[in-house]
Amino acid sequence: MHRSIRSFFLFTVVLIAGYGVAAQGPDGIGDTINKTGPVRIKIAIPDATAVDGFGAVARELIETLRADLEFSGVYDVIDPALYWKVPPAGGQIPHDDWLSIDADEVTQIKLSNRSGRIDVVAELFENNSRTRTFGKRYAGTKELIRRVAHMLADELVLHATGRRGLATTRIAFTSKHGKGKELFLMDYDGYRIRRLTTTSTINLTPVWSPDGSRLAFVSWRGKQPGIYIMGDDGTLQSAAAIDGELNAAPDWSPDGRKIVYSSDTDGNSDLYILDLASGRNTRLTRTQAIETAPAYSPNGREIAFTSDRSGTPQVYLMGTDGLNVRRVSSTGSYNESPAWSPEGDKLAYVSRMDGQFEILVLDIPTGQLTKLTKGRGNKENPRWSPDGRHLVFAWNRTGTYDIYTMRDDGSDVRRLTRGGDCFTPDWSR
Amino acid sequence: MQKIKFLMMTLCGAALLSTGCVMPDQIAQLRKDVADVQNQLRRVEQQQEDSRRAMSELRTQLSEETGGVSRAEFADMKLAVDEAARSSAIVDERIRETNQRVDRMSQTMQEVRQMARQPATGGSSYDYAGGRPAGAGVGGGEPLGGGNDRPAAYGAGDALPSPEALYNAAYADYSKGNYSLAVSGFEEYASRFSDSDLADNALYWVGECHFAQGRFDRSVQAFDSLLERYPQSDRAAASNLKKGLAYLEQNQIGKAIVQLRFVLDTYEGSDEAQIARDKLASLGASV
Numbered sequence: 001m002h003r004s005i006r007s008f009f010l011f012t013v014v015l016i017a018g019y020g021v022a023a024q025g026p027d028g029i030g031d032t033i034n035k036t037g038p039v040r041i042k043i044a045i046p047d048a049t050a051v052d053g054f055g056a057v058a059r060e061l062i063e064t065l066r067a068d069l070e071f072s073g074v075y076d077v078i079d080p081a082l083y084w085k086v087p088p089a090g091g092q093i094p095h096d097d098w099l100s101i102d103a104d105e106v107t108q109i110k111l112s113n114r115s116g117r118i119d120v121v122a123e124l125f126e127n128n129s130r131t132r133t134f135g136k137r138y139a140g141t142k143e144l145i146r147r148v149a150h151m152l153a154d155e156l157v158l159h160a161t162g163r164r165g166l167a168t169t170r171i172a173f174t175s176k177h178g179k180g181k182e183l184f185l186m187d188y189d190g191y192r193i194r195r196l197t198t199t200s201t202i203n204l205t206p207v208w209s210p211d212g213s214r215l216a217f218v219s220w221r222g223k224q225p226g227i228y229i230m231g232d233d234g235t236l237q238s239a240a241a242i243d244g245e246l247n248a249a250p251d252w253s254p255d256g257r258k259i260v261y262s263s264d265t266d267g268n269s270d271l272y273i274l275d276l277a278s279g280r281n282t283r284l285t286r287t288q289a290i291e292t293a294p295a296y297s298p299n300g301r302e303i304a305f306t307s308d309r310s311g312t313p314q315v316y317l318m319g320t321d322g323l324n325v326r327r328v329s330s331t332g333s334y335n336e337s338p339a340w341s342p343e344g345d346k347l348a349y350v351s352r353m354d355g356q357f358e359i360l361v362l363d364i365p366t367g368q369l370t371k372l373t374k375g376r377g378n379k380e381n382p383r384w385s386p387d388g389r390h391l392v393f394a395w396n397r398t399g400t401y402d403i404y405t406m407r408d409d410g411s412d413v414r415r416l417t418r419g420g421d422c423f424t425p426d427w428s429r
Numbered sequence: 430m431q432k433i434k435f436l437m438m439t440l441c442g443a444a445l446l447s448t449g450c451v452m453p454d455q456i457a458q459l460r461k462d463v464a465d466v467q468n469q470l471r472r473v474e475q476q477q478e479d480s481r482r483a484m485s486e487l488r489t490q491l492s493e494e495t496g497g498v499s500r501a502e503f504a505d506m507k508l509a510v511d512e513a514a515r516s517s518a519i520v521d522e523r524i525r526e527t528n529q530r531v532d533r534m535s536q537t538m539q540e541v542r543q544m545a546r547q548p549a550t551g552g553s554s555y556d557y558a559g560g561r562p563a564g565a566g567v568g569g570g571e572p573l574g575g576g577n578d579r580p581a582a583y584g585a586g587d588a589l590p591s592p593e594a595l596y597n598a599a600y601a602d603y604s605k606g607n608y609s610l611a612v613s614g615f616e617e618y619a620s621r622f623s624d625s626d627l628a629d630n631a632l633y634w635v636g637e638c639h640f641a642q643g644r645f646d647r648s649v650q651a652f653d654s655l656l657e658r659y660p661q662s663d664r665a666a667a668s669n670l671k672k673g674l675a676y677l678e679q680n681q682i683g684k685a686i687v688q689l690r691f692v693l694d695t696y697e698g699s700d701e702a703q704i705a706r707d708k709l710a711s712l713g714a715s716v
Contacts, residue, residue, distance in 0.1 A: 286703055288515050289522075299606040301641050310522040319637070321674065322704055323667045327526050344604035365601035367593065 040076035041160055043069060044103035046083050048120075050111035057118060057142050058111050061149045065107075067189060068153030068167040071414075073389055073407070074160050078103045095127040103127055117141060122152050124159070134159050146191060166385055170428045171392055172196070172206040172215055173403050176421040183217060183230075188385075188427070190403070190416030196230065205249055205424045209256045212428045216250040216259055227261055227274075240279035242272060249293050253320075254300045260284075260320075262292040271305060273320065284322040295338050296320075304328070304338035304347060315349045328362065331369070335360075337381060341388045342429075346408075348372075348382040348391060359393055361408070372410035379404075386429045392416075394423040479509075592622050596631065608638040629655055629662035636671055645675040666692065666701040673705065677712075686714045 045066050050058035069075035078101055086097040098106045105126055112119045117139055124134035136155055138148045150167035157165030169188045174181050183196040183203045197203045202220040209216070215230045216239065227239040227250045241247045244263035251260050259274045271284040271291050285291045289309035296303060300320070307316050315329040315338045329335035334352035341348070347362045353371070357378040361370050373379040377397040384391055389408050394401045401423045406413045590598065599614025612635050619631040636651035652668040652675075662668070673688035685708075692705040693716060709716050 283707070286700060288511075288518050297604060299604060299641070301637070302604070309518065310526055311519045321671075322700060323670065324633070324637075324664075325700075344606065345601050364604055365598050367597055 040074060042078055042102050042104045043075045044078045044083065044086075044098055044101070044106040045069070045080075046086075046106065046108075048109040048111050051113050054111050054113065054118065057145050058109075061111070061120065061145050062109065064146050064149035064189075065109075065153055068150060068165070069156065071189070071412075072153065072157050072165045072167070074157050074165070093125050093127075093130075095125070095130045098127045105133075114139065118145065118148075120148055120152070124156065146187070150187065163387065166387060166390070169386060171403065171416070171425050172208065172428070173394075173417075173422050173425040174204050174206065175417070175423075183215070184422075186403075186416065188405075190414075193417070205426075207251055207426045208428045209252050210254055210429055211256060214256075216252060218248050218250065227259065239274060239276070240281075241274055242281045251295050253296050254298055258296075260294040260296055260303055262294065271303065284318065284320075293337050295340055297340050298342055298344040304340060304349075306336040306338065315347070339382050339384060339391075341384050341408075342386055343388055346384075346388070348384065350380050350382065359391065370410075372406065372408075374410070381424045383426050384408075385427050390427075392425045392427050394425060479513075592618070592625065592627075595621075596627060599631070599634065603634060603638060603641075606641075608642050612638045623658075629659040629664050632658070633664045633668060636668065640671065640675060640678075643678075645679045648675045666696040666699050669695070670701040670705055673708070677708070682712065686712060689714075690716070 045062060048058040048062050066077045066080070070077050082101045085101055086094055089097075093106060093108065095106075105124055108123045108125065110121045112121075118141070120138040120140075122134075122136050122138070123132055125131065126133050134156065136152065138151060140148050147168070153167035154165040157163070157167075166188050170185055171188060172183060172185050175184050177195070178200055180200045181202045181204060182198065183206050184193055185196055186193040196206075196215070197219070199219065199221045202225070204218045206215045206217040208214070213232045217228055217230070218225055219228050221228070222238070224244075225246055225248065227241045227247050229237050229239055231237075239250070239259060241259075241261060242263055242265050244265035246269070247261055247263045248269075249262050252258070253260070253273075257276055259276065261272060261274065262269045263272055264270075268288060269290045269292050270286065271294050273282045273284060274280070275282075284294075284303065285305075285307070287307070287309050289307050290313075291305055291307045291309075293306040294303045295305070302317055302319055304315060304317050306313050308314070309316075310327070312333045313336045314327055315335045316325055316327050318325040328338070328347065329349065329351065332351045332353060336350050338347055338349040340346070345364050347364065349360055349362070350357045351360050351371075352358075356376070357380050358371055359373045359379050359382045361372055362368070363370070372391070373393075373395075375397060377395055379393050379395045380401075382391050382393045385405075390405050391408060392403060392405045395404050396402075400419060400421045402418060402420075403416045403422045403425045404413055405416060595614060595618050599611050599618060602608070602611035602614060615631040615634045615638070618625075619628045619635070622628055622631075632651055632655035636648045636655065639645070639648035639651055649672050652672050655662060655668050656665060659665070669688065670692045673685050673692060676682075676685035676688055689705040689709050693702050693709070696702045706716050
């Protein structure tokens with residue numbers, strides 16, 4: 001074989017072998033290697049055409065759309081700095097010019113004024129086939145332009161993959177506010193932060209119901225900390241959990257009918273399942289240890305949780321009937337906060353390593369354990385995005401905790417909040 | 430503890446008999462773990478003995494000089510007893526976890542044995558170079574087995590999944606809600622590695638898969654199969670309880686009560702017995 005060809009093959013083999021593979025560390029934990037991921041669609045998103053007075057809105061729409069599609073992992077947005085190479089074509093789409101800067105697809109977006117509201121017409125063209133493959137119309141106020149961009153981004157991801165994107169998802173979290181800790185909500189990209197509670201007391205661990213219409217959380221608003229459920233209309237109801245001094249860490253069953261939580265009603269923290277319709281509580285654990293942070297598996301048949309039954313906090317699994325308990329975390333003396341991936345094929349959790357907390361992911365089919373995070377500070381409270389390709393977590397890199405996201409291989413870390421001591425995030429389904 | 434000792438001997442023996450030097454670091458680590466657990470056990474036994482002696486002395490004091498013991502002394506004693514109980518529970522848990530680690534090491538031994546028995550042209554896909562994943566194998570550990578012959582479905586040149594891969598894949602299917610695939614995987618595991626430590630676990634998962642699908646008859650059959658083939662299994666209590674729960678799901682209340690009472694009587698003090706007691710109470714049945 002010709003030497004250069006052989007070199008090419010070897011290089012290719014190394015690339016393929018390296019895809020998604022984690023190097024083994026001393027504890028058998030793989031270190032993060034950023035995988036290249038599937039081939040992305042190269043898309044050009046030129047500026048929108050807009051009527052007078054809508055220029056700033058059009059810019060916000062396009063910039064938000066570009067960011068959303070980049071984040072999606074489905075599209076690779078061609079650098080706008082190259083767009084000058086594509087001259088205006090008098091209303092036609094210059095497909096060859098777009099192809100010359102590697103754009104497989106190109107958008108054409110027009111904003112117009114319809115009785116004071118913005119009318120957005122978005123189209124997508126495939127440059128090779130010179131065909132229009134997508135078209136959608138949106139209307140809204142200027143204030144909702146980011147929302148319109150998110151909706152368009154999700155439609156484009158759906159068009160490309162058959163699965164809706166993440167751009168319209170939201171993240172709930174806790175943040176210090178005055179003397180209390182309040183619940184907040186933000187778009188997946190950290191924009192449009194709004195406060196959900198105004199109690200001036202402590203509110204913690206918000207968790208979305210599977211249909212995204214309700215939030216369960218722990219609040220000190222009563223005589224003692226209890227579990228509450230907030231509806232999407234802002235209504236609040238107290239969950240009929242058992243009478244413990246500290247009821248904590250709720251999580252929804254996949255059908256939204258039950259909540260698993262921890263309670264210290266018998267002196268130490270054990271796990272219970274509350275049937276929301278009947279108000280019946282079923283006890284799952286009966287040890288003298290502290291059991292907490294329960295997480296329902298996506299199939300609704302198992303609970304991952306943290307227990308110090310072996311002397312130190314470790315991650316365990318058990319059936320929802322309390323049977324078949326077994327330890328999952330195999331390395332380290334302190335592991336906690338398990339979180340199932342939406343497909344049920346991965347389990348993320350926090351592990352103390354070299355004096356700080358890191359986020360690990362266990363791939364269930366292979367048993368491979370991978371450390372996703374690096375850098376100074378504690379990374380905690382991991383939760384998955386609904387598509388299972390990203391995680392949101394809290395990190396005190398700057399001294400106080402903020403909310404960050406990263407891809408499921410640990411790459412593309414983004415900071416969403418700045419200050420305010422933010423933690424326990426949860427990504428809407 | 431007996432299981433640990435027995436498996437240690439088995440492992441060491443197998444390691445000496447099998448081809449090449451097998452996982453000396455793992456065996457050394459296991460020996461260390463077992464020694465640690467034994468030391469902990471001794472410490473807890475000592476702690477319990479001290480507590481018993483102190484309690485005895487306290488009783489003597491109480492009988493000899495009524496009112497001579499302060500509330501503070503009582504409180505101290507209670508704390509000591511609670512601490513001893515907690516330590517005992519921790520050691521129990523560590524013994525269980527060490528057993529699980531023994532199971533995992535047994536699985537590696539199983540793979541090595543199979544490698545030695547396979548013909549050179551077999552074309553197996555086992556990773557003998559030590560490429561086992563580092564994770565715990567969340568399905569509950571891995572098997573020890575006797576190197577069964579390949580099922581007829583596999584040709585001489587076909588690649589066979591390793592025991593761990595087969596077990597983990599079946600568990601992953603269960604986690605993802607692919608119950609039919611999971612049943613197929615666990616049944617294959619239980620069939621191919623019937624003398625492994627996890628064959629009973631695999632059958633337990635078969636019962637769980639049927640239960641999850643609402644096929645309670647088949648679920649009971651799977652648990653019966655487990656109990657028949659592995660009567661000493663550490664899944665026996667859970668299997669008997671699940672049978673009772675399956676009867677309940679089928680509204681066979683009488684059979685369920687009999688089964689739950691059997692669990693209560695047979696496995697007194699276990700979590701399963703406690704769950705059976707709760708279920709009986711919720712049915713209004715006497716315990």
